[in-house]
Amino acid sequence: MSRSSSSLPEESISNKGFVAKTFIAFLVFGALMIVGWSTFKWINMQPQEAGALKPLRKTLDFNEKVFSGIFNANHLVKEYPVSQAVKRVRVNGMDGLRDSVNEASWRLKVVRAAGDTLQLTLNDIKQLPKKDIVFDFKCIEGWDQVTHWGGVPLKTFMEHYHLDKQSKMNYLGLVTPDKGYYVGIDMPSALHPQTLLCYEMNGKPLPVNQGFPLRLIIPVKYGIKHLKRIGTMFFSNNKPADYWAERGYDYYAGH
Amino acid sequence: MKKIVHKHPLAIRWFHWFNFPVLTCMIWSGLLIYWANDVYKIGWNNKTLIKFFPEDFYKALHIPYHLAEGMSWHFAFMWLFAINGLLYILFTIFSGQWRFLLPNKKSFREAWMVLLHDLHLSKYTPPQLKYNAAQRIAYTAIVIMGIGSLLTGLAIYKPVQFSRIAWLCGGYAAARAEHFILTIGYVLFFLIHIVQVIKTGWNNFQAMITGFEIIKPTVQKASHE
Incomplete structure (x- = not known):
């Protein structure tokens, strides 16, 4: 020294x-x-804005800008062998699932534009190429579970139904048939190759408490964004209403 | 006339006192988040020795059902914690202050002597410049812990975009556990730190505010903390 x-x-x-x-x-x-x-x-x-103190909400929005800026669609979520998927999958909420549902009358309503809605049956969706994914599902509460899902990649779905103009918009919105639960997803995350319109869990049709007949599986987001029982899908350049973001949570909620 | 020694540069005092409330806020908001899935405990088989945390602890601090609030504070104050910490590291590097902080070859042996001295088991007073060997180890470890909190935090916050960091941490669940253990580490550090500061006395404590310490003619020039 x-x-x-x-x-x-x-x-x-x-x-x-x-x-x-x-x-x-x-x-x-x-x-x-x-x-x-x-x-x-x-x-x-400070007053609250969407359930969070205003300066903190502004910071969450700033964080969204920063972290959506580094989002890379080539960064894939780690996939696991099917044998590692748990059999007892955690159910963490029944919002939007309280009405009864039956496959015959259920339709996926895709709002292409005002007054132009595409109505699809579960069978229509099952005709598209299926992808299985086993990944570590993460909840903002802090728990995670390796789970196995099957369905059509949302990107494939949008290409098949020629939703090119819609896919250039900033956000995709999803709402349950009873409008009790709703999420907004930024388009890059929606079009991530591992994002699924999902109709199977552990190789079998989705149970009702997991969103039968069709749910969203979006591994680049926390569980709050994986809406169960999709009723309506729409597209927007403004942020669609989001159930948990109205209750103080981060809108982006992405990984 | 008084003889003083300039001990802590203004920047270091700033980083120290800025970090204190920010880290407190991070720990508090972290608790609000942790409560939502409070799975950690010390024990074996079905026997629980310590549960993190007992219900009474939560109730006393009004922790339950504030997950969203906790996350909004945590993900805002993380910036202050990270930026202040990185500036501190840069300052210690470029100002040469790292020379007082980093442990050297002798530090680990000397730290043992410091421990024996502090526990009144040995009369030998180990050499002390600005910091003694135990302090060098502790104050370097706390910086490494800070980096650890930042990395494990990023691994939990964005496990896909920072999948390499998550992998380094041993996966998502492991990163969460490490993030928690580091926090317990801060609390233990804090408790020891406070005891040591009180033991060492006013002249040492006030130097963290004024920057200088009085050199008493009869006493060795720099004292403990």
């Missing part, structure tokens, strides 16, 4: 100077602590 780095600078000062220096330092320190505390109090006093 060199001499210069092994000693701290020393100085002789008058008693008066010492008292003044100490006093000023503590004054500035106290003032900064008050500024810090007031900032915290100020944030806490």
Whole structure:
């Protein structure tokens, strides 16, 4: 160790100077602590915007800009062998599933434009090329589960039904038939190759509590975005309403 | 006349005191998030020694059912924690302050002597410049822990975009556990730190605010914390 780095600078000062220096330092320190505390109090006093304090909601929106900026459709979610998928899949909410549903009368309504709605049966969707995915499903609550799903990639679906103009819009919205649950998805995440319109779990038709007949599986998002029992699909350049984002959660909720 | 020694540069005092409330906010908001899936415990088989955390602890701190609130604070203050921490590291590198902080070859042996001295098991006072060997290890470890929190945090927050970081952490679930353990580490660090600061006394403590310490003619120049 060199001499210069092994000693701290020393100085002789008058008693008066010492008292003044100490006093000023503590004054500035106290003032900064008050500024810090007031900032915290100020944030806490701000009105809420969509269930979150306004400055924090603004930061969540800023985070969305940052992290959707680095989103890369080539970054794939890790897939697992089917044998690793759990048999007892966790059910974490029944919002939007409280009405009864039957396959014969159910239709997927795709709103191509105002007054132009495509109506599809489950069979129509099953005609498209199927993809299976076994991935680590993650909930914002902090738990995760390796689960096995099957369906048609949303990207394939949109190409098949010539939804090219729609796929150039900023967002895709999904709503349950009873309108009790709804999500908005940014288009790059919706068109991610692992995003599925899903009708199978563990190789069998979806159970009712997992969104029979058709749900969204979007591995690049937290569970809150994996809407169960899709009724209507629409496209928009503005953020579609989102159930949990209205209740204080991050709109983007992406990985 | 008084003789003083300039111990802590202004920048380091700023980083220290800015980090304190920010880290407190991160730990508090982290608790609000953790509560939603509070699976960690110390125990074996069906026997639980310590559950993180007992119901009374949650209730006393008003933790339950604030997941969304916790996330909104956590994902805002993460920027302040990360930026302040990175600036601190850059400052210590470019100012040469790292020389006072990084442990060297002798530090690990000396740290043992510091421990014995602090526990009043040995009368030998280990050499002390700005920081003694135990402090060098502790203050370097806390920086590594900070980097660890940042990396494990990113692995939980964006496990696909930062899949390499998640892989380094041993996967998503492992990253979450590591993130939690590091937080417990901060709390333990804090408790020891406070005890040591109180033990060492006013002259040492006030230096973290004023930057300088009085050199008492009879006492060794730099003291503990």
